[in-house]
Amino acid sequence: MPVLEAFVKRKGLFVTEEELLVVWKAFYGRGSNWRDLTSSREALLKMKEKDHLVRVKKNPLKFLEASSDGSFMRSEGGFSIEGLSPEETGNPAFWEQFEDIVRYRIQDYYQSRYRKEKREDHGR
Numbered sequence: 001m002p003v004l005e006a007f008v009k010r011k012g013l014f015v016t017e018e019e020l021l022v023v024w025k026a027f028y029g030r031g032s033n034w035r036d037l038t039s040s041r042e043a044l045l046k047m048k049e050k051d052h053l054v055r056v057k058k059n060p061l062k063f064l065e066a067s068s069d070g071s072f073m074r075s076e077g078g079f080s081i082e083g084l085s086p087e088e089t090g091n092p093a094f095w096e097q098f099e100d101i102v103r104y105r106i107q108d109y110y111q112s113r114y115r116k117e118k119r120e121d122h123g124r
Contacts, residue, residue, distance in 0.1 A: 001060075001102065001106050003060045003061060004102045005023045005102055009023060013080055014080040014081075017056075017078055024056055
């Protein structure tokens with residue numbers, strides 16, 4: 001989700017590594033999201049920028065690239081979405097819809113985590 005959030009924030013088809021890191025760190029710094037990345041909030045806060053960047057490239061970027069047929073690409077110093085025309089991305093409605101999709105996926109992420117925790121609580 002943080003990678004897609006970075007595109008929404010930029011409202012563009014290219015985001016720099018620095019932009020990705022800002023959104024990535026904000027996402028995992030929210031609530032208890034750190035649990036999906038580290039063993040504790042303190043461990044998250046102690047992570048160096050290069051360690052965050054390694055994780056960004058190793059997990060979401062790698063899988064976005066693999067799951068798309070060339071739509072998500074690593075570029076020099078960042079990451080891009082390919083195959084969309086300027087007419088599409090120049091329309092504010094495109095970014096509104098894209099943001100809605102990303103927000104839905106984030107809500108789905110939290111709901112899935114909540115359901116999993118409920119199942120684990122009932123299983124104890």
